Amino acid sequence: MIRRDTFVTENILSTYVLTDMKILLLDADPVSNLIFRRQLRKYYPDINLDVYVDSDEFLSQIKTISDKVDLLLIDIHLPKHSVSEILENVKVHGLRAEVVLISSYVDAYILDSMLAFKDVNLLVEKPLTSTKIKTLLRTSLN
Numbered sequence: 001m002i003r004r005d006t007f008v009t010e011n012i013l014s015t016y017v018l019t020d021m022k023i024l025l026l027d028a029d030p031v032s033n034l035i036f037r038r039q040l041r042k043y044y045p046d047i048n049l050d051v052y053v054d055s056d057e058f059l060s061q062i063k064t065i066s067d068k069v070d071l072l073l074i075d076i077h078l079p080k081h082s083v084s085e086i087l088e089n090v091k092v093h094g095l096r097a098e099v100v101l102i103s104s105y106v107d108a109y110i111l112d113s114m115l116a117f118k119d120v121n122l123l124v125e126k127p128l129t130s131t132k133i134k135t136l137l138r139t140s141l142n
Contacts (some may be wrong), residue, residue, distance in 0.1 A: 006081045019076065020048075021047055021048065021070045021071065021137070021140075022038075022048040022049075022050075022069050022070050022071075023047065023048065023049045023050070023069075023070065023071045023072075023074045024049075024051075024052070024058075024065075024069055024071070024073070024097070025049065025050070025051045025052065026049050026052045026055060026058050026071045026072070026073065026074045026075060026078070026086065027051075027052075027053065027073070027074075027075040027102065027105075028053055028054070028055070028075060028077075028078055028079055029053075029075065029120055030053055032075070032102075032104075032126055032127065033051050033053060034128055034129070035128065036051075036128045036133070037049065037051060037129060039058075039129065039130045039133050040133055041043050042130065042139075043130060043133070044137070045122065045136065053098045054080070055078045055079075055080045055081040055086060056080055056081075059086070059087070059089050060082070062089055062090065062095060063093055065093075065095060069095055069096070069097040070096040070097055070098065070140055071097055071098050071100065071136065071137075072090065072095070072098065072099050072100070073100050073101075074086055074087075074099065074100070074101055074102065075101075075102050075103065075127075076103045076110065076114060077100050077103065077104070083086055083101065083114070083117070084117070086121070087099070087117055087120075088118055090119070091119065093121055098121050098122075098139075098140045099117075099119050099120050100121060100122040100123070100124055100136060100140075101114050101117075101120055101122070101123045101124070101132065102119070102123075102124050102125075102126055102128065103123070103124075103125060104122060104125070104126040105125070110123075111123060119133075121139075122136070124136065
């Protein structure tokens with residue numbers, strides 16, 4: 001994982017704080033979504049998670065998302081929309097969240113182009129293992 005700002009490795013995760021946390025995941029890969037959901041629920045069964053496999057559905061719902069969103073995970077390889085389109089819509093509709101991009105493959109070009117988005121805080125390589133998920137939650141609470 002690569003973080004734009006200073007990374008704090010030790011942080012106590014409060015179950016109370018995490019149950020109030022809302023996470024949105026936008027990833028067209030149903031297998032990745034299943035793995036993420038299972039890993040997350042294994043350690044944080046009460047966390048609020050919404051999963052979108054279709055970017056059109058996400059974009060239509062973003063207008064109605066009025067709840068506080070703490071963490072927004074977006075796969076960089078969406079079939080219908082680019083990451084820049086998604087991020088622009090997120091900004092236009094006032095969705096304020098920590099934005100993390102996820103990818104099954106990360107190279108120097110992808111890294112440079114994705115971190116060029118000022119709203120992106122982190123780029124994480126799939127699969128989203130339990131260790132990566134715990135780190136994501138720690139960093140989003142800081």
